Amino acid sequence: MNRIAKRFASLAETGRKALIPYVTAGDPVPEVTLPLLHAMVDAGADIIELGMPFSDPMADGPVIQLACERSLAGGTTVRSLLDTVARFRETDQTTPIVLMGYLNPVEAMGYEVFTNRCSEVGVDGVLIVDLPPEEAVDVAPVFRSRDIDLVFLVAPTTTEARMELISQAGSGYLYYVSLKGVTGAATLDPVEVAGRVETIRKHAKLPIGVGFGIKDAESARLVSRVADGVVVGSALVQQIADHAGQPDLIPEKVSAVLRAMREAMDQG
């Protein structure tokens, strides 16, 4: 059992739901990421999605587009963010890390080199936005053989036939994208999300995380009632953007948002 499975199992025992923050590595400067990761764990994060910056983030709204630009301008690469994960693991061996991003930087590094390094530094899962299960067929064994989960997206447009396919291809958890749109676009409709999550559960045994459109403690609480995990990205990255000029403040500013979500979720 890897860290992701262990984490969902222990959450299930206590009846709690996973809080899954997303931040882009190296945003706004490389030095912030390590203290930020630890601060998010202290604020109640169960799993961390760490963004790999890309020059052309097609599925992201302006907030995460700008995060990618800041990160790349600061010189962050897939290799350097993997080094950051290695340093994180020096003091935290239990919090799962899932890398999230686009395929091209991974291809450029090479699947073998990338997954070997992931495995070495303690990355637990990888979510590649522009790699649907059909295209992942050839490379999935490379990830599987190193016990790295491939996390796939399920969308509001996903047919039930595709849910079946995705749940068979994926591991770790499924990420339900609650909105048609880019990241940070709007606020989700909790009733609609509840219905969709129920449908996905008919096809998938994996835990279901819900993201896109979770902006505050209240939306986190509502989603945590129906999903196994709550993913929050743009709302945190906006805090980073707002304090890009004072990076020392970022871990605390992001933590404050997360703590409020954690409390709301735990009250149910």
Place this chain on the structure above:
Amino acid sequence: MSEKIDFAAFPDARGHFGRYGGRFVSETLMAALEDLEAVYNRLKDDPQFRADFDYDMAHYVGRPSPLYFAERLTKKVGGAQIWLKREDLNHTGAHKVNNTIGQALLAKHIGKRRVIAETGAGQHGVASATVAARLGLECQVYMGADDVERQKLNVYRMKLLGAEVIPVTSGSRTLKDALNEAMRDWVTNVDHTFYIIGTVAGPHPYPMLVRDFQSIIGREAREQCLKMNDRLPDALVACVGGGSNAIGLFHPFLNDESVSMYGVEAAGDGIETGRHSAPLAAGRPGVLHGNRTYLMENEDGQIIDTHSISAGLDYPGVGPEHSWLKDIGRVNYVGATDDEAMAAFRDLTRIEGIMPALESAHAVAYAMKLAATMSPDQIIVVNLSGRGDKDILTVASIDGISF
């Protein structure tokens, strides 16, 4: 090539040309792409759909476009005969309209009432706005902010046609960023929006269906050349940005082994300077905009800025079928610099009275070089993919003239 390939059999069922192509998009778009593929596969051989397409090609676009012997240019060069496939004479001034008519017919069948498009030089935007006007569809066109500046005339044409042009200020502010933004729009409005992709790139089935619509260029050229010369051409030349005009010309000839083919990328200031838009010459395979293909990227897999004097070629990727045709050696991919394209623009204008688009001028430039190495009984067909009216302001500014 060691064994014979049937080029008509590609892409395969998963949309792959060898290792290239495919469908690399976020999950939200998968259902729409599957629907589009199913609808297209049903309609492409449907007699009524084909009749509708052919009717529009004849009576709205003005096809067939002539195959014209550029006799004075041929004499000046002193070598193979240079023949021009006159896509510049199409309604809206370029080959782009062949594809937008096809896709608009698909949009109508699927029942989408809004279309979006990305555009570089503005030719695809104009062609999309045109078909939208004719079918009464809402139309929004994404265009890099730098391209909006250098293609002002086309921007105004689109507005006159009733389309909204949305300048894209992210990234390098050119075609690739317009494509990103169009994808973001589509993922948000997928229920009622049809995305008219302008080139043979993007996720499957776009590279296939755009190629099929554009192949009318090569089918006509083949027939015209046989009729006028009693033989096939020896060489085909076309410019390659995304590569739709080139595939359109090449595809119906791919199984004709005697016909050699040259795709001309934008070499900008020169390949050696790094300031160019030539992924096939200087890039490597990667994944962008829904397909695996040759890309201009740095060692970390980040897409790098491109440069070309022509907005329509200023793109860091290329259609996946071209990547495959390069690897298997069926097509030669070469380059023409900004300066060579400008010289060809002036030559064709003064010698033949035909003002080519700066994109097409790249093909003319290479064809003149190639012709000089061949004999007078040989035939080169050049795809004159668009007319140069849209580039007048660019050329004038190079000449130091402002209006």
